[in-house]
Amino acid sequence: MIDRRLRVLQAIARHGTVTAAAEVCRLTPSAVSHQMQALARELDIALLEPIGRNVRLTPAAHTLLAHGETLTAAWEQARADLAAHRAGAVGGTLRFAAFSSAAAVVVPRALEHLRTEHPALRVFLRESEPGRSFDLLAADEADLAVIVATPSIPPASDAAFEQHSLFDEPLDILVGPDHPLVGRRGVVALRDLAGDPWICGNVGRAYHQLVTLACTAAGFAPDIAHYADEWDTGAALVARGFGVALVPRLADLPAHHDTRRIPITTDPVPTRRVIAAVRAGSQDQPTIAAGLDALRHVTETGLPALGRS
Template identity: 90%
Template sequence: MIDRRLRVLAAIARHGTVTAAAEVCRLTPSAVSHQMQALARELDVALLEPVGRGVRLTPAARTLLEHGETLAAQWEQARADLAAHRAGAVGGTLRFAAFSSAAAVVVPKALEHLRGEHPQMRLYLRESEPARSFDLLAADDADLAVVVATPSIPPVSDPAFDQHSLFDEPLDILVGPDHPLVGRRGVALRDLAADPWICGNVGRAYHQLVTLACTTAGFAPDIAHHADEWDTGAALVARGYGVALVPRLADLPAHHDTRRLPITTPPVPTRRVVAAVRAGSQHQPAIAAGLDALRHVAGTALPALGR
């Protein structure tokens, strides 16, 4: 019921280029340009202006986007209010988007909980990077995203989304069986400042976590290898090609001989796990049930985090 071109304009605002906005909106760049030109003509205001290889929103476009965010949140709230007039059990489809560790550990437990509490619900999970999960929410291709709080995601103040903290997860050091730190009772992150590091590819959440943790500990990691899959990283660590940071809940492959060492000396790196929804949608019955299930799982997961 809201002009879909407002979603395209919001994607341009988030990503800074017509090409990137076209990709997340599943349109061609020419279609995005045509839609923005048509919208500008209808409103009789300029919406975009070129800046280098990208574009930026004009003041008029930002005003329009503010109204669009308000309309979107009110529509989501209207859907929640209308649900109160429907009798019966909670049903419908609930679509999750989650980063790799959450998709493997946290969300499946939430799905199991939902299946027991609301058997009529249809549940769907898509694994995706945190920034991409927000694109899926904005495009109404997901209802609930489980993400890691990194600089690549929208800030908590972004009016298009509501973000709910689930838990803080410590990160451990993963080393090979012959590493000099094996057997020590206490480990500091800076003890590994001279080691080669195995890290995710640039731009991904894991890369951001590792570089930020090491920088906070006072050193820049010497990244020797890039690996996005835990199996690849663990294989390299087991054979002495470097060390890695791993989340406490990460289920590492048992066929690689590695040692997980908790970091006991501050600063102890952690990552914040957050559930995000479109603004105004958290009171819709299916989404509210999903948030409750995630909070239930977070409560049962915290003892495993050593907290």
């Protein structure tokens, strides 16, 4: 119902280059350029301006995007209104996208809840980085995304999406068995590790942003000695004294590595906010509403590590 070229234009606006937009839209750069040229001809107005190797949207393109967001939200709401005319149990398919920890701990419990409450509903989970999850929502390749909030995701004011806070998760210090903080009584501050080498995720990933922002808030820049995106790799390095790390409270660390998890007891205590995101206007669709309800049920009753029953 909505011209798919608008989604390509949205991807260009979000990522800044034709090449990046082509990657997230699963098109070739030449196909993206062709679609934008064709759309511009049909509308008889310029949409893109070259800026070096990048492109910039014209004022007309921004106007078109604003109307496109309104049309898309209205179509999503129409689907929700039409669903009210269907009788019977909630059915169809609900597609989740989630970052690694949520995909391992939170979403499977929500899927289990949905299986019990809505047995006719088919569920699907794709693990993905937060930024990629928004691309999947925009491309209608996911319906509901569980995301850790970082500076790289769209702001809450972005009219293309609706974002719902789920919970705030503390980050703990992970050290090896011989680290001086092991067995320490009293106050533990993140800045106590300012002089340690750090193990962090690769640049551009959500975990890297979380660590650097947390350390900056504590008054220091981490000396990153190693990059590891998998908990198994990071825990192996920590266990052998190659550095320290921050780990989310819900992260299930490999038991075969000898590490110690130490809560931070003084401000600033680093946390990460976990949110659910959907396309604007879609949250009242029965399948998506059921998914949001399942996530709320799990986060309110099924996460004892966060201090809930």
